[in-house]
Amino acid sequence: MKVLFIVGDEYEDIELLYPFYRVIEEGFTPVIAGKEKGSKITGKHGYSVVADISFKEVNPEDYLALVIPGGRGPERIRTLPEVKEITRKFFELKKPVAAICHGPQILISAGVIKGKKVTSVASIKDDVIAAGGEYVDSPVVEDENLISSRHPGDLPYFASTLIKVLKKK
Structure with a gap:
């Protein structure tokens, strides 16, 4: 019953730690x-975590879901x-994927x-649309296996939706 978090330097600390501890x-x-x-x-903001596994070692079949915290981390690892x-x-x-900010x-x-309904931080709204996503300005958006939220203020909605989905697995 493992949940994978993919993390890059300068992630938004609370967007990793809040769902991380809720999962536990x-x-x-x-x-x-x-x-x-x-x-x-x-x-x-200076909090550090240690990678349990490298990206190259990940086998998605071993996990229930994927969580992608925001901040600058996604930009650093997206390529x-x-x-x-x-x-x-x-x-x-078709496993749950939760992405915030x-x-x-x-x-x-x-x-x-x-073709997915998705939300994100407002500064990448145009990127979402250009990639073919349907941008929805809402605290949490669910579309099939995708859960998304806009910013740290949405974390209660993001985490509770993630937990609800995980409990169905």
């Missing part, structure tokens, strides 16, 4: 993936082939956003 509270095991196993990944492949595979398997940048780079 509900009895699931969060796993942090980074560029290298054991590497320290530092958030925008990595393994990050795009992980994301595509979660969509192929700048997280949809990874969805855009992975080519999985076309």
